[in-house]
Amino acid sequence: MSRFFFNDRKQLVDEAIEGLVLSAPHGNLLRLDVDPAIRIVARSDWDKSRVAIISGGGSGHEPAHAGFVGKGMLTAAVCGDVFASPSVDAVLNAIVAVTGDRGCLLIVKNYTGDRLNFGLAAEKAKRYGLKVEMVIVADDIALPENKQPRGIAGTALVYKIAGYAAEQGKSLSEVHAIAQRACDNVFSLGLAMKSCNLPGSEAEERIKPGQVELGLGIHGEPGASIVSSHNSQALVDTLAQTLKASVGDSRVAVLINNLGGVSELEMALLTKALAHSALREQIAYLIGPATLVSSLDMKGFSLSLLMLNDATEQALLAEVETVGWVKATAFGPLKTLQHAKVHDALDVQPSENARIHDVVARTTQTLLGLEERLNALDAKVGDGDTGSTFALGAQDIATQLARHALPLNEPAQLLQFVGERLATVMGGSSGVLMSLFFTAAGQALSQGEPMPNALLAGLKQMKFYGGAQVGDRTLIDALQPALEALRDSGLDEAIRAAQRGAESTATMQQAKAGRASYVNSDNLNGVPDPGAVAVAEVFAALSTDER
Helix, strand or coil, X not given: CCCCCCCCHHHHHHHHHHHHHHHCCCCXXXXXXXXXXXXXXXXXXXXXXXXXXXXXXXXXXXXXXXXXXXXXXXXXXXXXXXXXXXXXXXXXXXXXXXXXXXXXXXXXXXXXXXXXXXXXXXHHHHCCCCCEEEEEECCECCCCCCCCCCCCCCHHHHHHHHHHHHHCCCCHHHHHHHHHHHHHCEEEEEEEEECCCCCCCCCCCCCCCCCEEECCXXXXXXXXXXXXXXXXXXXXXXXXXXXXXXXXXXXXXXEEEEXXXXXXXXXXXXXXXXXXXXXXXXXXXXXEEECCCCCCCEEEXXXXXXXXXXXXXXXXXXXXXXXXXXXXXXXXXXXXXXXXXXXXXXXXXXXXXXXXXXXXXXXXXXHHHCHHHHHHHHHHHCCCCHHHHHHHHXXXXXXXXXXCCCECCCHHHHHHHHHHHHHHHCCHHHHHHHHHHHHHHHHHHHCCCCHHHHHHXXXXXXXXXXXXXXXXXXXXXXXXXXXXXXXXXXXXHHHHHHHHHHHHHHHCCCCCCCHHHHCXXXXXXXXXXXXHHHHHHHHHHCHHHHC
C-alpha cells in the first residue's frame, strides 16, 4: 500500500500548489490561471522592470521549485507532474506572462526532459520578440565520467545568485554570465539509505539494510557505488573528500540538503560531522541543514559546495522573500561558555538516634524482603521490576545506615539525604518520585512543620510533578490516606488506612498513571498495585514501634 498522503492522484500537484500559495508567509505568490493543465506559480508583486528568472521541473522536489519564487530569487516556477518535466506550452506561457523588455533567464536542471522542453519554449518565445537565455545546472559529481552530470541541490544556489543579480537591475547578459559562473562553481554529492515512495506506488526498496547508495539521483536513480555503513561521520567524510577534490582549497558555502526523509536530529549530527571533516577550514557559510531540493521522502542527504568570491558572497547573504530558502549562517567553531558545575549534594553530618535507627532499619528490611512479591505483582500489571526498584533504594539506605553515615538525629536532613540517594540509585520515574517525596518533606520539616504535615507536603509535590491522584491505581491510593490518618489519628489508624488503600487498588478497573495504564482492565482485576502494597507493608512493619 502506498505510504503517501493524497486525495486524488490526478490532482495531487494542483492541490499542493494551492496549499503552497495559501501559506506563503509574504503573501506574494499566485497561480497563473491559464489552463488547468498548466501549473505556473509566479510573484504577485512582479512588474517586469527587471530580468525575469524562471525555472521549474518535475514536482516532488519541494520546496523546489515554486518554494523559491519571490523577491530575490525566482520570478516564476513551472511545475510538472511528480518527477516529470512540465510541457513546452507551460514553460512558454510562463515566459510570456512574466517577461518584459529586459528579457528572462531560464535556469534548468540537467535532465533531458527539462533541457528539451525549456529549450524549445525559449526558442518559441523568441518568435514573440522576447529575449531569452538559459543556463543548465549540472552540479552532481557522483559520476565523473558522465558527460551530462545531473542537476541536483546546487540548483538552489544558482537561483540565489541569479535572483540577486536580477534584483539589482543588471542586464540579461550580465545576469546570464553571473548565473553561468555560479553553475561552473557549484558541486554536489549525495547519498541515501532508502529511496523515495512515489504516490500510489508500491515499489520494493532497492537499497539493502545497513547500506547506503552514494550518488543516488533525485528521482531514485541508482547510485554510483554502495557504502556499507550508516556512521554519520564516516559518510560525511566520504562526501567531503570527493567534493574537496573539485574545489581545492577555495573558500566555500555549503548547502546541507535533506532529501526529504531524514529527521532533524540526524541532520544536526551530519552538520556536526561536516564541521569535523576535511572541509572544515574552507567553510565560510552554511545553508541549512534544511530541505531545499528533496526527493519526496527519500532517506538521504546531499552536500553542495559553492566556491565564493566577494560578489557571490554578497549575493548569497542578501535577503529574500520566499517560502523555501534558508538564510546562510557564518560558519565558525562551536561557541561554548564555561560555567561552574552545580554541586547539589547535601553536606550532612552523621549522627545517631536509636528510635530513628529502628524505623529506618525496619523500612529497608521490609522493602528488601518484598522484592520478589512486588515483582510478581508488577509482572501482572507492569514490567515486573517494582520490587527490584524499591529494593535498590532500600539496599542503598541500609548500607548507609550500617556505615553510620546517616544524620539520624536531624530528621529534616535525613529525609532530604534519603531523597538525594533514591534519585541516584533507584533510577526511572520511581526514583524521581520518591526523591521528590522525601526532598519536599525534608524541606517542610526544616521550616518547622510537624512530621505528618511535612510528609503530606512531600506527597503534594509528588502528586503535582507525577500527575497521579487518589483513584489512579498507584501507591498514592495507600500513601495519602495513611498520611492523613497519621496526622489526624496516629500510627495505628495510619496502618489500617494504608491497608485499606492498597486493597482498594485491586478493584480498580483502570490505571490512570504508570505502565499499568497501558494494561487491559481484565488483567488488572483482583491484582493490587505493587507500589500501594509496598506502602501498606512498610506502615505495618512500624506497628510495634509505638507498642
